[in-house]
Amino acid sequence: MLDAVERKIEQYIQDLNDPEITALYRALPAGKRLRAKLILKIAGNGLSAVKTAAIVEMIHAASLLHDDVIDDADTRRAKPSLNALYGNKTAIMLGDVLYSKGFFELNRLGVPIAQMISNAVTQLSLGELKDVSLSSRFNTDRDAYLHMIYQKTASLMEASAGAAALLAGKPADAYMTYGRNLGIAFQMIDDILDITSDSETLGKPALHDYEEGKTTLPYIYLHEALDKAGQERLRSLHGKRLTDEEQAWIKDEMKEHEIIQKSFLEAQELAEEAISLMDNEGERALSSIAMAMIERDF
C-alpha cells in the first residue's frame, strides 16, 4: 500500500523538473510514514487517499526539515540531518518547495480537505514557535505545554485522520480525536524516552530536552513534587549542559516521586480514549496502532 504513496511522492518531485531537488529529496530518510499509514487504513487505497497520504508526508518532511534547522539538529533518524549535510539554507528552501508543492496538489482534493491540512500546517508552525519561546524560561504551565505539543505534533495527525475520514465518508470528529490523542500521546512518550533511554538508544545525549531548555511534562510534574530546595536545584540546572552527577540527581528524583509513571499514565489515558473510539467504529487496525504505542515498559 505504502509503495503507491512513495511512487506518488516521487512523481510530485519529478514534476518540479529540478535535478538538485530530486537528488536532495532522495537523500532524505523516508521515515515511518505513520501519517500515510493512518490515512490508508481509514480511507483505503484509492487514488484520492494515496494523493492525500503523499501530500501529508511531503508536508511532514518539510516540517521536519525546518524543525531540524530550528533545533540545530545534527541527526535525524540516526543519520546526519539534511541541514548538517548541506546547510540550513538548503534545508529551509527544500522545506518550502515541499510545502508549496504539497499545497499545490492539495487544491485538487477539495476545499474541506485542503483547509483541514493547511490549518494543521499553521498550527504546527505556531507550535514550533511556542516550543522555542517556552524553552526560553523554566515553563511550569502544564496547559501551555499540552497546547504546544498538540500544535507541534498532534495537529497534522488530527488533520490526516480527519481528511481520510472525509474521503471515506466516515464521522470526521471521532477520527480527528483519535489522531489528536495519538499525536499528543506520541509526543509525551517521546519526551519520556528522552529521560529514560540511554544516549546510545536515543542517538543523542540523554536529558537533551532539559539541556535545550524544554520543560516537558515530567519536569513540570517533578517541579510540582519537589520541596523548595529541590525546586531551586532543578531550576538551576535548566537549559545548561549537565554533569553525570546532575543527570543522576534528576533521574533519582524522578524515580523517588514516580514521575515517569505519572506522565506515562497520562499518555496511556489519551491512547485508551483513542482505542475505545476506534473500537466503536470497528477499526481494529487503528486501535492496534494506539495500543502498540503504549505497550512498552518505562
Next chain:
Amino acid sequence: MLDAVERKIEQYIQDLNDPEITALYRALPAGKRLRAKLILKIAGNGLSAVKTAAIVEMIHAASLLHDDVIDDADTRRAKPSLNALYGNKTAIMLGDVLYSKGFFELNRLGVPIAQMISNAVTQLSLGELKDVSLSSRFNTDRDAYLHMIYQKTASLMEASAGAAALLAGKPADAYMTYGRNLGIAFQMIDDILDITSDSETLGKPALHDYEEGKTTLPYIYLHEALDKAGQERLRSLHGKRLTDEEQAWIKDEMKEHEIIQKSFLEAQELAEEAISLMDNEGERALSSIAMAMIERDF
C-alpha cells in the same frame, strides 16, 4: 484601496489567535505592496481581489523572511531584519505561519487561482535554492541566471497579475507576461543598482552581490567582454571581500565596456514589451508602473 488589503491581512493574523505572532507581524515593515497594487489595478477592489492581494502579500512577506535567513541579511528596507532582531528560528517559523495561513485562505478562491499562486511559491523557493547554488561558483551561464531570477523574483508577480486577470475575466496570458517581464526587469535593475549606487543609498556595501558570489547579468557580460587576463582577474575577485582598489577596477571596466548600459537596455526591452501589452488592453495605470521602473538614470 491598499487600506482594505492591510485590514484583511490584520484580520487573517488575528484569526491565528496568537499574541506572539500578532506582535511579530506588526514588527515587520509593510513594504511597497507592489503585488497588491498590481492585483487591485487589474481586478478592482471587490472582496475577492482584496483577499487575493492580502494573501499574496502574506506569502511575499513569508518569502522575504526566509530569504533574509538564507542571505544572513541584517537589514530589510533599511531597518534591522526580523532574523537579526529575533533570530533565524523565529523568522523561519513566522514565515511558515504566513505561508500556511495564506494557503489556507487561498483554498476559498477556487482551484485555478490557488494553483497559480501555490505554483509561484514553488518556483520562488526553487529560485532561492538556485540562487545559492549558482553563487557557489563563477556562473557565466546567462540563461541559468535569467531562469533563476524569473523563479525567484518574477514568478509571484506573474501569478499575481494572472490571478487578478482571472478574477476580472481579462486575458490571463497577457497579464502574466506583463507580471513576468516586470519582475525580471525589476530584478535586473536591482542587480544593476548594487553596482552603480553608493553604500549609503543601498543601505549595504556596494558590489555586495559579487562579494556574496552572485554573478548577476553585468558580471556575466563583463566577463564576456574582457580579455583573458581581465577574465582571470575578475574571477579571482569572485566571492571575496573587495578592497576599494578592486571595486574601482570592476567599476572602471564596466564603464569601459558599457556593461551597465547593455544590461539596462535588456531590462528596458522587457519593460517595453510589458508597456505595449498593457497599452493594448487600455491599462494606463499598469503601463505607468512599468514605465516608472525604467525612467531613471544609470
